[in-house]
Amino acid sequence: MLEEILKLDHQLFQAINTGLSNSFFDWLMPIMRNKYTWIPLYIGIIIFAIKTYKTKGLYLVLFLATTVGIADFGSASILKPIFKRDRPCNEVAFQANVIARVPCGSGKSFPSTHASDHFSIAIFLSVLFFKKWKYFTAIAVFWAALICVSQVYVGVHFPFDVTFGAIFGSLIGFLVAKLFLKYIPFKA
Structure with missing residues (x-):
């Protein structure tokens, strides 16, 4: 069964990495997955939260930073060493296809x-803003999903890597947001 799952993962990888190849994506996708691309957005979130919500905004920023810290540490320092899966571009038997x-x-x-x-x-x-802004969740999930697809497109992750990472990060984001709302009276 594991072989079937890995075969499907490889096929999906090929469909995205090779099948979607075009010059526009070759330009766009490396930008989308570059961590420096999103620094202005992160700074904007911090400024918006603190300017709009004052002390509660500062707590929002601290909880958001904690969320990312937990997701990052859990993924990079706990799960990756357990699973030890090579990147597509480093997998010896597969890298010629990347x-x-x-x-x-x-x-x-x-x-x-x-x-x-x-x-x-x-x-x-x-979790904090879906009631205030009707389309916020769709835009936020689209943004995160675009980054995930770009990771596959550029050849550094398999589709199941980004899918599980998305599920893991979503769970962390949901739980920490609920914790935030439990202890900080916040209305968007």
Whole structure:
């Protein structure tokens, strides 16, 4: 059964990494998965939260940072060492099938820490703001999913890596947001 799952994962990888190849995605996807691309967004979230919600906004930022810290540490320092899955671009039997659009890196692949981190942000903020802004959750999840797909497109993660990372990050984001709402009286 595990062989069937890995075969499907490889097929999905090929469909995205090779099947979607085009010059626009070759330009866009490395930008989407670059951590520096999103610094203005993160700064904007911090400024918005503190300016709009004052002390509660500062707590929001602290809880959001905690959310990302837990998701990042859990993914990179706990789960990756347990699973020890090679990245597609480093998997010896598979790397000839990979179009590597960014440097591969030496780290492990499962789960994707990019996916964990970005979905933890998206879901944490969605739990807090979904009532205030009707389309917020759809936009936040689309943003995080685009980053996940870009990780596969550039050749550094398999689809199941980003899927599990997204689930893991979503769970962390949801739980920490509920904890925040339990202890900080917050109305968006």
